[in-house]
Amino acid sequence: xxxxxxxxxxxxxxxxxxxxxxxxxxxxxxxxxxxxxxxxxxxxxxxxxxxxxxxxxxxxxxxxxxxxxxxxxxxxxxxxxxxxxxxxxxxxxxxxxxxxxxxxxxxxxxxxxxxxxxxxxxxxxxxxxxxxxxxxxxxxxxxxxxxxxxxxxxxxxxxxxxxxxxxxxxxxxxxxxxxxxxxxxxxxxxxxxxxxxxxxxxxxxxxxxxxxxxxxxxxxxxxxxxxxxxxxxxxxxxxxxxxxxxxxxxxxxxxxxxxxxxxxxxxxxxxxxxx
Amino acid sequence: xxxxxxxxxxxxxxxxxxxxxxxxxxxxxxxxxxxxxxxxxxxxxxxxxxxxxxxxxxxxxxxxxxxxxxxxxxxxxxxxxxxxxxxxxxxxxxxxxxxxxxxxxxxxxxxxxxxxxxxxxxxxxxxxxxxxxxxxxxxxxxxxxxxxxxxxxxxxxxxxxxxxxxxxxxxxxxxxxxxxxxxxxxxxxxxxxxxxxxxxxxxxxxxxxxxxxxxxxxxxxxxxxxxxxxxxxxxxxxxxxxxxxxxxxxxxxxxxxxxxxxxxxxxxxxxxxxxxxxxxxxxxxxxxxxxxxxxxxxxxxxxxxxxxxxxxxxxxxxxxxxxxxxxxxxxxxxxxxxxxxxxxxxxxxxxxxxxxxxxxxxxxxxxxxxxxxxxxxxxxxxxxxxxxxxxxxxxxxxxxxxxxxxxxxxxxxxxxxxxxxxxxxxxxxxxxxxxxxxx
Amino acid sequence: xxxxxxxxxxxxxxxxxxxxxxxxxxxxxxxxxxxxxxxxxxxxxxxxxxxxxxxxxxxxxxxxxxxxxxxxxxxxxxxxxxxxxxxxxxxxxxxxxxxxxxxxxxxxxxxxxxxxxxxxxxxxxxxxxxxxxxxxxxxxxxxxxxxxxxxxxxxxxxxxxxxxxxxxxxxxxxxxxxxxxxxxxxxxxxxxxxxxxxxxxxxxxxxxxxxxxxxxxxxxxxxxxxxxxxxxxxxxxxxxxxxxxxxxxxxxx
Ligand SMILES: Nc1ncnc2c1ncn2[C@@H]1O[C@H](COP(=O)(O)OP(=O)(O)O)[C@@H](O)[C@H]1O
Ligand SMILES: [Mg+2]
Numbered sequence: 001x002x003x004x005x006x007x008x009x010x011x012x013x014x015x016x017x018x019x020x021x022x023x024x025x026x027x028x029x030x031x032x033x034x035x036x037x038x039x040x041x042x043x044x045x046x047x048x049x050x051x052x053x054x055x056x057x058x059x060x061x062x063x064x065x066x067x068x069x070x071x072x073x074x075x076x077x078x079x080x081x082x083x084x085x086x087x088x089x090x091x092x093x094x095x096x097x098x099x100x101x102x103x104x105x106x107x108x109x110x111x112x113x114x115x116x117x118x119x120x121x122x123x124x125x126x127x128x129x130x131x132x133x134x135x136x137x138x139x140x141x142x143x144x145x146x147x148x149x150x151x152x153x154x155x156x157x158x159x160x161x162x163x164x165x166x167x168x169x170x171x172x173x174x175x176x177x178x179x180x181x182x183x184x185x186x187x188x189x190x191x192x193x194x195x196x197x198x199x200x201x202x203x204x205x206x207x208x209x210x211x212x213x214x215x216x217x218x219x220x221x222x223x224x225x226x227x228x229x230x231x232x233x234x235x236x237x238x239x240x241x242x243x244x245x246x247x248x249x250x251x252x253x254x255x256x257x258x259x260x261x262x263x264x265x266x267x268x269x270x271x272x273x274x275x
Numbered sequence: 276x277x278x279x280x281x282x283x284x285x286x287x288x289x290x291x292x293x294x295x296x297x298x299x300x301x302x303x304x305x306x307x308x309x310x311x312x313x314x315x316x317x318x319x320x321x322x323x324x325x326x327x328x329x330x331x332x333x334x335x336x337x338x339x340x341x342x343x344x345x346x347x348x349x350x351x352x353x354x355x356x357x358x359x360x361x362x363x364x365x366x367x368x369x370x371x372x373x374x375x376x377x378x379x380x381x382x383x384x385x386x387x388x389x390x391x392x393x394x395x396x397x398x399x400x401x402x403x404x405x406x407x408x409x410x411x412x413x414x415x416x417x418x419x420x421x422x423x424x425x426x427x428x429x430x431x432x433x434x435x436x437x438x439x440x441x442x443x444x445x446x447x448x449x450x451x452x453x454x455x456x457x458x459x460x461x462x463x464x465x466x467x468x469x470x471x472x473x474x475x476x477x478x479x480x481x482x483x484x485x486x487x488x489x490x491x492x493x494x495x496x497x498x499x500x501x502x503x504x505x506x507x508x509x510x511x512x513x514x515x516x517x518x519x520x521x522x523x524x525x526x527x528x529x530x531x532x533x534x535x536x537x538x539x540x541x542x543x544x545x546x547x548x549x550x551x552x553x554x555x556x557x558x559x560x561x562x563x564x565x566x567x568x569x570x571x572x573x574x575x576x577x578x579x580x581x582x583x584x585x586x587x588x589x590x591x592x593x594x595x596x597x598x599x600x601x602x603x604x605x606x607x608x609x610x611x612x613x614x615x616x617x618x619x620x621x622x623x624x625x626x627x628x629x630x631x632x633x634x635x636x637x638x639x640x641x642x643x644x645x646x647x648x649x650x651x652x653x654x655x656x657x658x659x660x661x662x663x664x665x666x667x668x669x670x671x672x673x674x675x676x677x678x679x680x681x682x683x684x685x686x687x688x689x690x691x692x693x694x695x696x697x698x699x700x701x702x703x704x705x706x707x708x709x710x711x712x713x714x
Numbered sequence: 715x716x717x718x719x720x721x722x723x724x725x726x727x728x729x730x731x732x733x734x735x736x737x738x739x740x741x742x743x744x745x746x747x748x749x750x751x752x753x754x755x756x757x758x759x760x761x762x763x764x765x766x767x768x769x770x771x772x773x774x775x776x777x778x779x780x781x782x783x784x785x786x787x788x789x790x791x792x793x794x795x796x797x798x799x800x801x802x803x804x805x806x807x808x809x810x811x812x813x814x815x816x817x818x819x820x821x822x823x824x825x826x827x828x829x830x831x832x833x834x835x836x837x838x839x840x841x842x843x844x845x846x847x848x849x850x851x852x853x854x855x856x857x858x859x860x861x862x863x864x865x866x867x868x869x870x871x872x873x874x875x876x877x878x879x880x881x882x883x884x885x886x887x888x889x890x891x892x893x894x895x896x897x898x899x900x901x902x903x904x905x906x907x908x909x910x911x912x913x914x915x916x917x918x919x920x921x922x923x924x925x926x927x928x929x930x931x932x933x934x935x936x937x938x939x940x941x942x943x944x945x946x947x948x949x950x951x952x953x954x955x956x957x958x959x960x961x962x963x964x965x966x967x
Contacts, residue, residue, distance in 0.1 A: 043673075071673025073680070095442035095459045096360075096677060099367040099387025139563075152564035157649065158481050159674030173439075174482040181566045181660050182649035184670045195554060198563045597811040601873070604767060605824040605880060606801035615827070620814050 033062045035250045040068045041075015041088030042161050043185060044204050045238045048108060049088055051266050056254060063250050072161035076100070079241040085251050087241035090161030090204075107258045108238040109272040111205035112166050113214035113222040115190070117197045122146040124216035127233075131170050133200060136177030141198070153180040154192050154201035162186070165236030166202050202234075206270030227272040238271070348691070352684035355486075356472070360678050361463035363392040364414065364425065366399070369457035370449065374401035387461065390414075397425065399458060403447055410445070410458075421465050439482040464678055472685065478651035478662075480671070480679040488686060490653045494661035495693070497654060498571045498643070499636035506576030506636075507583060507629050511618075514587035514625070519613040530588055537581035545645030548574040553646055562658040566648030569657040574642050579632035586631060590624020591617055623705060630701040637693055640665040664690050718786075720745040720884060720914040721766060726780035728761060728938075730773065735761045737938045739780075743931070745883075748906060748915045750925040750946065753935030754961065759918045762935065763886050766916065767803040768796050784884075801828065804877030808889040810869035812861035812876070817844075817853050820861045820872055824880040839879050847875035848905050867898025874905065885909065887917040891924070903928050922962055926950055934958045 039049055046069030053065035072089040079087030080100040090110065093102070114130055116122060125133075125144055132138040133151055142148045155176055156163035167173045183189045186203045193201040194211035201212075205222055208214055214222045217234060226232035240258065242251070257263055264273040365387040368374055373382045376399050381388060390397060397412040413426050425443070427435055434445045441462040449455035464484060475487015517526050517533075552573050557565030594617045602612040618625065640663075648660025649670060662670075668683045668690075675683055719742035728736035736758050743749050751759045761770065768789065770776045782789050789799055801824070812820050821840040822830075830836060840857070844850040849871045853864070861872055870890060877885055887906075891899040906915055906928050919925050925932055925946065932949040934942040934957075942949055942958045953959040 071675075073674040073676040077676055077680075094676075095367065095438060095444065095461050096387075098369060098459055099365055099461065101384075101386035150563035152566075154564075157670040157674065158479070159671050159676075159679060161674070164481065174479045178652040179648075179650050179660050181564055182662070182670065184644065184673075188645070191549065192564075192566070195550070196557065196564055198557075595811070597807060597809060598813060600769065600772075600805075601807065601811045601813065601876075602823070602827075603772065604769060604800055604805035604807075605827065605876065606797045606799075607824070607827040608797055611827050615823070616813055 035063050035248065037063065037065045037086060037248075037251050037254060038068075038084040039065060039086040039088060039240075040070055040078045040084040041241075042072040042090040042238075043069040044072075044090040044110065044162055045069075045075075045088035045107075045240075047206070048238060048267065048271060051269075052107075052258060052263060055262075055266060056257060060250075060253075063254065065254070071159070072164075073159055076102070076241060079243065082243075082246065085242065085247060086255075089239040089241060091164040091236060092239070093241075102241045103244045105240045105242070105255055105258065106237045106274055107240050107263070108267040109227060109235050109274060110238055111222050111224070111227045111232055111235045111272060112162060112169070112202050113205045113208055114200065114202050114217060114234070115193050115208065115212040115214055116200050117193060118211070118213045119197055120146065120213065122215065123213075124219060126218055127170055130217065131172045134167075134170065134177060134180070135172050135175045136179075149198050151200060152196055152198040153177055154189050154199050155180045155182050156189060156202075157182045157184050160184070161236070162202065162204060166234065169234045169236070204271075224268070224272045235272070345691075348684050348687050351681050352686075352688040355467045355678050355681050355685060356469050357466055359463040359465050361389070361461070363389050363463065364397070365389045365461045365463075366397070367459040367461065368401075369459065370454050371401050371456045371458070374399055376400075392416075397460070401456070403456065404450065421462055424462055425460060440484045467678075467682075472682075473689075476653065478667070480675070480682065484678070486678075486682045486685075488651075488664065488667070488689065490651050491662050491664045491667055491686070492689070493653050494568065494647070495637060495663040495665070498568055498575055498647070498661065498663060499633055501568070501572035502575030502579055502636040503629060503633050505572060506579045506632060509576070510580050510583035510628070510632070511587060511625065513580070513584050514591055514628075515613050515618065517584070518588045518591035519609070519617060530585070533581050533584050533588075537585060541578065541639060541642040542645075544574055544578050545642035548642060548646035556658065560658045564648065564660070565658070566646060566660055567658040568647065568654045568661045571643050571647040571661065571663070574646050575636045575639060578639060578642060579635050582635050583628040583632040586628030587621075587625050590621040590628065593624070594620045626704050627701060630697060630704075634694060634697055637697070638665060638690070640669045644669060664693075718745075719743055720784065722783040722786075723765075724781045724783070726762075726765065726778070726782060728758075728765065728770070728779075729777040731775040735938050736765070739940050741933060741940060741943055743914065743916060745914045746910060746912070747930040748910050748917060748928050749931040749933065750929035751916065751918045751933050751935060752920070752922070752925055752961070757935040758938040759935050760888050761938075763805075763888055763916055763918055766884065766886055767800050767805055768794075769805070771796060801880045802882050803884040803886060804880055804882035806870070806873050806877055806885065806887040806890045809893050810866055810873055812864070812869050812872050814860065814862055816858045817861050817864070817872060818857040821875050821879050824876060828880075843875040843879040844872075846878050846909070847871045848901065848908075849875055865898070867894050867901060870894060870898070870902060871905065874902075874909075878909075882913065884914045884916065887915065889918050889920060892920060899924075922950075922964075934961065936961075 039053070046067055049067045053067055057064055072091055075084070075087035075089050076093065076097050077087075078084035079102055087102075093104070114125065120141070122141060122144060129138065129144050133144075134153060134155070136153075138144060139151055140148065141151055153176075156166075167176070181192060183192060186207045189201040189203050190207065190209065190212055193199040205214070205224070216222070217232065220226050220231045222232055222234075227235050240255065242255065247255070259274065267273045366376055367387050368381065368384060373380070375381070376388055377390065377394060377397065395414055395416075397414055399410045401408055410431070412428070415424050415426070418424050422441060427443070431445060434447055436444050436446065438444055441464055443460045445458040445460075447456045467486060472486055472488060473492070474489050475485060476489050477483070477485040477487045478490065479485040517529050521529060548570055552570050553565035555565065556562070556567060556570050556573075560569075598616050598620060599612055602616040603609070607615070643663050644666045647663065647666065649662040649666055650660035651662045651667070652659065654661045664686050668686055671679070672683055721741070721743040723739055723741045723743075726736055726739040727734070739762065751762065753759055764770045765778065765782060766784075770778065778790060784803075788794070813823060815823075818840055821843050822836045825836060825839050830839070841850060844853065849868060852868060861869065864872060874885070874890075891902050894902065903924065906917070909915060917929065929946045931944065932946040933940050934949065934955075936957055941955050942953060949958065950962060953962060
């Protein structure tokens with residue numbers, strides 16, 4: 001064996017091994033009892049999951065919870081393939097996804113609020129009007145009792161849990177008017193509506209700020225109480241997906257905790273608790 | 276190591292003999308070793324050869340990594356055009372603890388149950404509110420429209436719904452709300468035609484399963500073209516100003532500033548666009564919203580400026596001063612010299628700058644997502660909301676699943692080809708200019 | 715006309731910043747003659763020749779004092795248009811520097827920049843200039859070819875043709891043959907011989923033989939000063955300064 005080749009190999013290993021080991025084991029570092037739960041999926045569910053994680057980890061120091069918000073599709077696939085122990089979805093499973101045979105836990109109900117610019121005089125719409133706006137049959141605010149201004153329709157991107165749920169509940173599945181503005185993420189939709197007097201959009205009720213105004217639908221205000229009572233119907237479940245037979249006992253306890261009164265109290269801060 | 280032997284062993288390999296050459300004993304007879312040289316020649320050769328091996332190993336790994344990425348993209352992206360999404364129709368049982376499907380018993384089975392591809396009937400036997408029920412549906416193979424490969428008799432229509440294209444759900448009244456027994460039947464999507472992918476005008480990936488990217492191709496090309504048409508002339512004028520007319524100190528300062536601009540993350544450009552350009556365009560055109568192709572072009576032309584200017588200025592500066600002197604000595608003005616001699620001499624570099632700028636415009640994602648409006652439609656005016664190819668990938672990657680997800684990789688392949696084409700153009704132009712100059 | 719000098723330089727001082735590059739230069743350059751400038755490197759020959767077509771204007775911090783009269787007009791006077799001065803005073807550089815364009819475009823460049831657009835007239839100028847530069851026969855079949863494809867000697871003659879195309883009165887040459895082989899050098903020297911009938915030629919050279927062969931007047935520069943100026947034969951046969959003779963005989967420099 002030539003010396004040079006050995007030197008080169010050793011040097012290359014010295015470069016590569018740390019890189020590889022970074023990619024490899026990351027979970028079990030702080031002693032044998034430490035356990036990390038990987039949670040991935042919906043960006044809408046992520047904030048709630050992070051609050052869950054914070055509270056839960058504080059009470060159970062040996063459990064750390066890693067939340068990454070990528071998207072509902074990612075969450076479902078992740079739970080199916082085992083990339084993540086828990087998946088988050090902000091929409092119900094689609095027929096092909098039902099075939100994965102995942103276990104589903106509903107941890108919260110989230111109302112979807114229809115939002116406009118705070119200076120927009122329109123304060124409420126019927127569900128039909130919302131549908132007609134989103135399918136392009138209504139294009140001016142004066143058709144719904146507002147000023148003579150064109151309507152800028154703002155939506156989420158295809159595949160988004162929020163969009164899927166909204167299109168299903170308002171009943172215009174895949175009929176979004178072409179030319180609508182599409183954003184990835186609640187923040188984008190909110191910023192777009194906050195900056196445009198003509199705009200209409202929809203976001204999770206928990207993400208409403210004073211920059212935008214939530215419209216009444218069929219005369220019912222978008223509030224947690226109205227969702228619980230069933231009066232406000234534009235809502236969707238927040239789901240956690242997992243495989244019962246694969247989850248560790250720590251994860252099982254975390255799942256149980258998510259539907260406990262303590263966790264549901266956290267839900268109630270921004271969302272609607274499950275019964 | 277016997278030098279003569281190794282030469283004998285590999286006489287045909289030119290590289291082997293080349294390698295051998297620096298293995299020659301360096302202490303020639305009569306040439307005394309010089310102790311003041313800290314590194315002996317054998318150490319030097321070992322160092323050199325070790326470095327060479329390190330280079331080889333490192334480049335080997337990077338080539339493997341790049342190849343793996345390309346193969347991965349192609350493997351993912353080509354699938355939809357060759358394979359159906361599943362080998363056969365699959366049945367999913369929801370809230371049905373036990374059922375017999377085509378004769379086989381399934382207890383507490385929640386995963387999809389694939390049918391025999393040859394089956395001509397789908398028979399499901401299960402207890403419904405205590406009474407045994409039997410559903411029998413005829414299956415048709417090789418039908419033109421895959422939606423017709425299953426037939427539902429009229430008496431089932433009341434229970435039937437189709438939540439998305441090629442998926443059927445039979446929901447039966449159950450004892451508890453939310454626990455209704457349901458049977459989902461998923462028909463596999465046949466291979467998608469590449470033509471409808473390229474020329475299709477509808478991108479409805481979720482429910483209608485239509486994957487036409489023609490509007491996005493148009494939007495991508497138009498916004499890049501617009502950005503180049505607006506940005507390139509401005510950039511070229513700035514290049515000439517910076518390289519030919521500004522005093523050296525100022526020129527260096529401006530170049531530095533522009534290089535800094537090139538390093539600004541594209542999200543920052545995007546936010547600038549969202550906060551300033553989009554409302555500006557809305558006011559200017561009086562449109563419903565300013566998120567449009569015009570905003571995309573504005574931001575992209577701003578973003579490609581630094582690319583073109585840095586490359587262009589470098590090209591102009593590398594034109595030998597003797598050419599400028601020659602032109603001035605002939606009585607040409609500085610302006611004439613700048614355009615007719617300096618720019619002509621540097622045109623290959625300038626073209627490279629513009630092409631790289633175009634590539635940046637084609638590949639830009641984050642900034643465009645923030646300002647373009649992202650509607651997958653063919654733009655009809657400057658204020659049309661449009662979606663580019665890269666934007667589609669970035670917007671939907673996290674949320675997509677199955678074929679929708681694979682189609683995003685297919686879009687990646689198309690982008691790949693676009694950039695490939697652009698590289699071809701630059702190579703050709705370069706070659707042409709080279710023959711012009713050297714022949 | 716022959717008797718009055720083309721250039722008459724009086725008390726010329728040139729500074730690059732604080733560096734005094736030309737010191738109190740006095741010189742009368744005759745028309746239709748070859749004037750050679752010799753001297754060791756860095757003595758200011760190029761600087762001086764560039765004074766004659768005001769190329770030093772391009773150098774920042776370059777200060778010029780004194781008068782440079784061309785046909786009794788001060789070229790540093792307030793009324794002088796630099797570009798038209800340069801059309802009258804052509805220049806050939808040490809290294810051949812054709813533009814990376816076709817041979818035709820190289821020669822036609824100057825007239826075009828002056829606004830000559832007529833192709834027939836330009837063709838005429840190109841042919842005439844290439845003939846006078848003794849290049850026509852070699853390139854007449856490949857005028858559209860890139861000038862960089864020519865040999866070094868041909869490129870230098872192309873640069874001369876390019877200068878001639880402006881129909882100048884003066885041609886300045888700064889070591890025009892120092893980058894060429896002996897045969898190409900010989901051709902350029904023959905060319906100068908024929909050109910001096912019509913032009914005032916000023917040439918910087920490092921070759922004593924060349925100066926002796928082609929020039930009528932010789933100026934010897936040393937440390938920014940003109941130490942000796944006179945008829946070439948006189949300067950070489952009977953130098954008035956010790957330094958001149960030592961330089962000519964190759965004892966320093
Ligand atoms: N642009 C310039 N800036 C400052 N000094 C210069 C410049 N050009 C020439 N010099 C200096 O002036 C002196 C004369 O230079 P030059 O005329 O080129 O000499 P020669 O051509 O006789 O070799 C040299 O010392 C040179 O360093
Ligand atoms: Mg010189």
